[in-house]
Amino acid sequence: MxxxxxxxxxxxxxxxxxxxxxxxxxxxxxxxxxxxxxxxxxxxxxxxxxxxxxxxxxxxxxxxxxxxxxxxxxxxxxxxxxxxxxxxxxxxxxxxxxxxxxxxxxxxxxxISLESCCEFKNLQAFLVCLDQCFNIGCLFPYSASFNIPSLCRYLLPFCEDINKKCSNGNTALHYAVEGNSIEIIRLLLSHKAKLNEFTETGKTELHIAAENNCKEVIELLLSRNNKNYRKSDKTSKTGRGSQFLLLILFYNIYINTLYNIFYYKIIPQIQIFKILFT
Known part of the structure; x- marks a missing residue:
């Protein structure tokens, strides 16, 4: 080193x-x-x-x-x-x-791998792609990952399909949820972005939000589609409450001390449980 x-x-x-x-x-x-x-x-x-x-x-x-x-x-x-x-x-x-x-x-x-640009938040590399791309509308789904609403608004008029999926199965809404980007999520939903879309790994937007302990995002997604949210995924037919219980347990973060476990993991999850089971 x-x-x-x-x-x-x-x-x-x-x-x-x-x-x-x-x-x-x-x-x-x-x-x-x-x-x-x-x-x-x-x-x-x-x-x-x-x-x-x-x-x-x-x-x-x-x-x-x-x-x-x-x-x-x-x-x-x-x-x-x-x-x-x-x-x-x-x-x-x-x-x-x-x-x-x-x-x-x-x-x-x-x-340039656009998926890698999103994963590692390399905006500069993304802008290089944007500068050289003839069809900039195809870059719109990736723009949602950078949590820059103005960038999404700029590219949105060039986008033919707001629900277009990237090679990894992500839509713009998936990327926005991953980044906990409330303003972008609202923007996408206002332009008829579909809910309940699966990624390549079988996750919906709600799965991703629960995985990341995004309480506000979960509340927003449920408020938009509370009655019709899909109750089954690619691997099970459990209801949404059981589905998220299993999800949160599966994505449990390894934290060394009981103090950290309680204050940084359990409390946010209790808040999520209240949302999902009420």
Whole structure:
């Protein structure tokens, strides 16, 4: 992490040290080796040491993580043996480095992932897409994720279908609910956005709102469609009360202390229970 080359060399020379070990920790869930870790953290000196002394092979993950850490030297070395791919674009979007994003788009013809722009709230990358898109109406569903009502209002007249689904099954309303964007939700509903639409993973807007403990959003959605809200999903035929009870239990957040569990998780859920069961 600190790119301490001298300490790193000392570790590698320790008896029994496994140079080709792979680490799997909460921070690194994908079993990364040492050179991949160097790329992840941008540790260019340790990276060069592994390459020069041990001829450590560069992997696809090395190049991908170099766009996350943003070290140009590591990136340049990796691109000598690997070609950038869609994952590189995803990591460039995560890092919010618009120069890397434009480089991948212009030099390697890799498309900007709009889903990644929404997931990681990269407005600048989204605006690059908007600037180069011939049919800007197709970008409307994604605009709802940034919690900028003026952006949605600007794109809305160009949108042919307000209920158009993205590749992940999300509509503009799903994105607005994910972001707890009350003003945008009201805007969409006023233009006849449909409720009860399923995402690719089988969630409705109400599922998403309950998952995120969005009490105000739940109240708004129920007030708009209280009588007709679908009582079944793709996996069960339970009523809406049981459905949300199971949902909230399934998405229970792991919090270390009882204090945090009570004050930051249980109380909001009790409020949601009151809404759903009354």
């Amino acid at each position: 600190k790119d301490d080359k001298e300490s790193f060399i000392a570790f590698t020379e320790t008896s029994g040290f496994d140079l080709f070990q792979r680490l799997s920790l909460e921070l690194y869930p994908n079993y990364l080796n040492l050179i991949e870790l160097c790329c992840y953290h941008g540790a260019v000196n340790c990276f060069k040491f592994l390459r020069t002394k041990y001829n450590f092979p560069i992997t696809e993950k090395c190049l991908q993580y170099s766009f996350l850490s943003g070290n140009p030297e590591i990136m340049s070395e990796c691109m000598k043996v690997m070609k950038p791919d869609d994952s590189c674009m995803r990591y460039a979007i995560i890092s919010h480095n618009i120069d890397f994003i434009c480089f991948l788009m212009n030099e390697h013809n890799i498309k």
